[in-house]
Amino acid sequence: MPESADPRDRLIVALDLPDVAAAERLVARIGDAATFYKIGYRLAYAGGLDFAARLARAGKKTFLDLKLHDIGNTVEEGVRSASALGATFLTVHAYPQTMRAAVRGRTSGLKILAVTVLTSYDDADAAEAGYALPVAELVARRAEQAAEIGIDGIVCSAAEAGAVRERIGPSRLIVTPGIRPAGAEAGDQKRVMTPGQARAAGIDHVVVGRPITGADDPRAVAQRIVAEMEDA
Numbered sequence: 710m711p712e713s714a715d716p717r718d719r720l721i722v723a724l725d726l727p728d729v730a731a732a733e734r735l736v737a738r739i740g741d742a743a744t745f746y747k748i749g750y751r752l753a754y755a756g757g758l759d760f761a762a763r764l765a766r767a768g769k770k771t772f773l774d775l776k777l778h779d780i781g782n783t784v785e786e787g788v789r790s791a792s793a794l795g796a797t798f799l800t801v802h803a804y805p806q807t808m809r810a811a812v813r814g815r816t817s818g819l820k821i822l823a824v825t826v827l828t829s830y831d832d833a834d835a836a837e838a839g840y841a842l843p844v845a846e847l848v849a850r851r852a853e854q855a856a857e858i859g860i861d862g863i864v865c866s867a868a869e870a871g872a873v874r875e876r877i878g879p880s881r882l883i884v885t886p887g888i889r890p891a892g893a894e895a896g897d898q899k900r901v902m903t904p905g906q907a908r909a910a911g912i913d914h915v916v917v918g919r920p921i922t923g924a925d926d927p928r929a930v931a932q933r934i935v936a937e938m939e940d941a
């Protein structure tokens with residue numbers, strides 16, 4: 710597994726906040742306890758892409774969670790445009806055509822992550838969406854396809870990390886949302902593990918949003934998550 714030199718890099722804080730001012734306040738409160746931030750739909754549509762570029766210029770690592778999925782040409786050119794924002798990671802959905810297009814549009818420095826099956830899905834949700842395979846099998850199949858296509862990393866739940874690692878080998882990344890410190894509310898997440906369990910399962914990065922953004926002391930929660938992974 711590729712190892713980051715700084716243990717704080719293992720935690721990616723999801724800045725799922727209404728506006729840039731709120732994101733700036735949270736980043737300031739967390740201070741040096743976190744090095745890596747994710748900007749998803751909520752903030753991206755409220756000025757978050759410029760903010761992501763600013764964070765990157767300020768030395769933070771950024772993850773653009775845009776979950777691209779469209780015709781190949783649109784994905785390829787979209788990835789090319791996103792490359793200008795200085796991000797470390799960009800997500801696309803793990804459909805083969807979409808992943809191939811993303812790899813064509815990728816420029817150096819930007820790693821493409823493929824979202825296999827959302828962590829808010831269980832087998833019943835996958836069946837409702839028309840998939841015949843249980844979630845674990847669908848994740849494994851998409852991870853295998855992602856590796857064949859040359860995607861840099863996989864987004865899945867930590868519960869699938871072992872099976873995914875077997876299929877993608879040691880050098881690609883495993884990034885896992887659906888992470889909850891012991892006792893925290895799962896919310897809409899259905900495939901959930903603790904930071905320590907995730908780390909022990911061989912993940913490279915965890916993504917954590919509400920347990921940090923909603924905390925009275927977000928810096929302390931971030932520090933505890935990093936420490937829990939160090940001890941795992």
Ligand SMILES: O=C(O)c1cc(=O)[nH]c(=O)n1[C@@H]1O[C@H](COP(=O)(O)O)[C@@H](O)[C@H]1O
Pocket residue numbers: 723725749774800824826827828829864865886887888896898916917918919920
């Ligand atoms: O691509 C993602 O980051 C993602 C994939 C997935 O399968 N599940 C998932 O929760 N996410 C994102 O990870 C974050 C999890 O947030 P919390 O549930 O608040 O910790 C959110 O920003 C989601 O958009």
